Amino acid sequence: QVHMAESGGGAVQAGGSLRLSCVASGLTFSSYAMGWFRQAPGREREFVAAISWSSGNTDLAASVRGRFTISRDNAKNTVYLQMNSLRPEDTAVYYCAAARVSFAFNRRAFDTWGQGTQVTVSS
Numbered sequence: 001q002v003h004m005a006e007s008g009g010g011a012v013q014a015g016g017s018l019r020l021s022c023v024a025s026g027l028t029f030s031s032y033a034m035g036w037f038r039q040a041p042g043r044e045r046e047f048v049a050a051i052s053w054s055s056g057n058t059d060l061a062a063s064v065r066g067r068f069t070i071s072r073d074n075a076k077n078t079v080y081l082q083m084n085s086l087r088p089e090d091t092a093v094y095y096c097a098a099a100r101v102s103f104a105f106n107r108r109a110f111d112t113w114g115q116g117t118q119v120t121v122s123s
Contacts, residue, residue, distance in 0.1 A: 002026040002112050006096050009117030012086055020081040022096030022114055033099045034072055034079040035110055038092035045107065049081060052103035059105045086121045093118050
């Protein structure tokens with residue numbers, strides 16, 4: 001059974017940093033593109049970052065480019081989201097997701113999701 005578990009969320013002040021982790025099990029991790037999405041109250045889930053199965057390609061939403069970095073460790077079945085210079089508008093539940101393709105950033109391509117981890121940034 002496929003399972004994905006996010007961790008690393010929390011409450012920080014603006015300008016702070018957090019590192020989210022997502023450990024996947026029950027799938028051949030290196031055969032999946034991985035992504036991070038977020039959903040703020042009253043808003044739709046939106047794309048944040050994606051990385052190809054070999055880490056050769058990455059993509060970041062314009063709103064986080066230059067502040068966030070996505071990476072993965074296939075030996076640990078883990079994908080990371082390093083978040084620096086956090087802003088109050090980054091407050092959301094962050095979800096990791098897996099897509100059975102080499103690379104994807106469209107939400108519809110991701111068919112396996114974690115339960116999410118809350119990130120709260122205060123001003």
